[in-house]
Amino acid sequence: MSSSSKNSHRSNATISRRGLLVGASGLALGLPLAATVPARADETIKIGILHSLSGTMAISETTLKDVMLMLIDAQNKKGGLLGKKLEPVVVDHASNWPLFAEKARELISKDKVSVVFGCWTSVSRKSVLPVFKELDSILFYPVQFEGEEGERNVFYTGAAPNQQAIPAVDYLMSADGGLVKRWVLEGTDYVYPRTTNKILEAYLKQKGVVDADIMINYTPFGFSDWQTEVSKIKAFGSAGKKTAVVSTINGDANVPFYKELGNQGIKATDIPVVAFSVGEEELAGLDTKPLVGHLAAWNYFESIKTPANTAFIKEWHDFIGNPKRTTNDPMEAHYIGFNMWVKAVQKAGTTDPDKVISALPGTKQANLSGGVSEMLPNHYITKPVFIGEIRPDGQFNVVWKTKDLVPGAAWSPYLPGSKDLVADWVNLKCGNYNTVTKTCGGT
Numbered sequence: 001m002s003s004s005s006k007n008s009h010r011s012n013a014t015i016s017r018r019g020l021l022v023g024a025s026g027l028a029l030g031l032p033l034a035a036t037v038p039a040r041a042d043e044t045i046k047i048g049i050l051h052s053l054s055g056t057m058a059i060s061e062t063t064l065k066d067v068m069l070m071l072i073d074a075q076n077k078k079g080g081l082l083g084k085k086l087e088p089v090v091v092d093h094a095s096n097w098p099l100f101a102e103k104a105r106e107l108i109s110k111d112k113v114s115v116v117f118g119c120w121t122s123v124s125r126k127s128v129l130p131v132f133k134e135l136d137s138i139l140f141y142p143v144q145f146e147g148e149e150g151e152r153n154v155f156y157t158g159a160a161p162n163q164q165a166i167p168a169v170d171y172l173m174s175a176d177g178g179l180v181k182r183w184v185l186e187g188t189d190y191v192y193p194r195t196t197n198k199i200l201e202a203y204l205k206q207k208g209v210v211d212a213d214i215m216i217n218y219t220p221f222g223f224s225d226w227q228t229e230v231s232k233i234k235a236f237g238s239a240g241k242k243t244a245v246v247s248t249i250n251g252d253a254n255v256p257f258y259k260e261l262g263n264q265g266i267k268a269t270d271i272p273v274v275a276f277s278v279g280e281e282e283l284a285g286l287d288t289k290p291l292v293g294h295l296a297a298w299n300y301f302e303s304i305k306t307p308a309n310t311a312f313i314k315e316w317h318d319f320i321g322n323p324k325r326t327t328n329d330p331m332e333a334h335y336i337g338f339n340m341w342v343k344a345v346q347k348a349g350t351t352d353p354d355k356v357i358s359a360l361p362g363t364k365q366a367n368l369s370g371g372v373s374e375m376l377p378n379h380y381i382t383k384p385v386f387i388g389e390i391r392p393d394g395q396f397n398v399v400w401k402t403k404d405l406v407p408g409a410a411w412s413p414y415l416p417g418s419k420d421l422v423a424d425w426v427n428l429k430c431g432n433y434n435t436v437t438k439t440c441g442g443t
Helices: 006-013 017-021 058-077 097-110 122-135 165-173 191-206 227-236 251-263 307-320 329-348 353-359
Strands: 044-050 085-091 115-118 139-141 154-156 182-188 214-219 243-248 273-275 295-298 364-366 372-374 386-390 396-401 421-424 430-434
Touching: 044 058, 044 097, 058 085, 058 115, 058 251, 058 307, 058 329, 085 097, 097 115, 097 122, 115 329, 122 139, 122 154, 122 191, 139 329, 154 329, 165 191, 165 243, 165 273, 165 295, 165 386, 182 191, 182 227, 191 214, 191 243, 214 227, 227 251, 307 329, 329 353, 329 364
Parallel strands: 044 085, 044 115, 115 139, 139 154, 182 214, 182 243, 243 273, 273 295
Antiparallel strands: 295 386, 364 372, 386 396, 421 430
16 A cells, blocks of 8 residues: 555545545555555655545545645655655555554554554544554644643644634634624534533633533534534524534534535524634535635635745645645644654654654744744644635635744643643653642543
């Protein structure tokens, strides 16, 4: 499943996301994901790419595989790393959470990768954590998530709740955001939405919101029959108080959810939806006209005008061979994480995981929106926060942004079990240090 030629990269990358869903990548034929040119293990530095290319999460994850191939190709054009070419090893775990751990073990033990870039859902990340700890390898995780974690072997380049969920709620509570008083917390039924909503519920109550003004609902992965659920949202929003939906719906369930919002005439002026897992890629297959004005909170939007972003978009379109393919936030997170890893390897002079882990904190990388992100001692990064409104063309207009980059917090101050915890792998050498008891190990 590895590839070491540009042509095989291009062939693999230009497969459309929807084509992969029906097996156009060759999976249905039992073929490898990309043509293989055998190379001796000591001739290349292998990089694992661990994303779902089929199943419910392929709608979001396929493009992350593609951007990793682009980044590896670009680095090879610069001469590779430590005098060697980089070789991607791509695996598809088909949105099958237990399979993630098995595939991660194969990548590290059998394929001998030096680092892995991958996972989307928190359940997939949680399933591979024991493997990375046991085998002492490195995972770069590029997606917004619930936090409440500080692992030595993981570097979190997606947003923690304080870099996405909390700012989004603050915006909606403001005059510019509509002075929202009632809240629907709508999510997919797994760890990220449940933990994030637990944090948001505690935060809302701290802000004076009563139980009667909070409605929480969960649906399974791939849920499609949204008529009843959207009707409940519409009824909840008819109580005379400004109402908003905070959406942690993941994967392809977003497509019928947004279609049903349009079917029932729910406009952003009536009940705005702010999404944490819907970006340009997810909107690409939708008629976005009925969704104009609904919101998303991210740390990057394709529509942001900077020289770095313009260059990145051009490079993406040239590599993928399709000017209609969008960019999105998790792609930028992989861009930042990959370049930080390259710099840390260059600093350490080796791909040895322990030395690279030590070299990564303090590493800086210019992001695509104009700032410079830094890897923090807790293995999270600094990020700007943007609120964007959906446009008719499926892009976003930025309506609000933070003044400065926000440092990612591993542990939430709004939950009793974590409010006293910090992660610090530089000085404290601990991912859950209790600042009250002065001990490592959490509560």
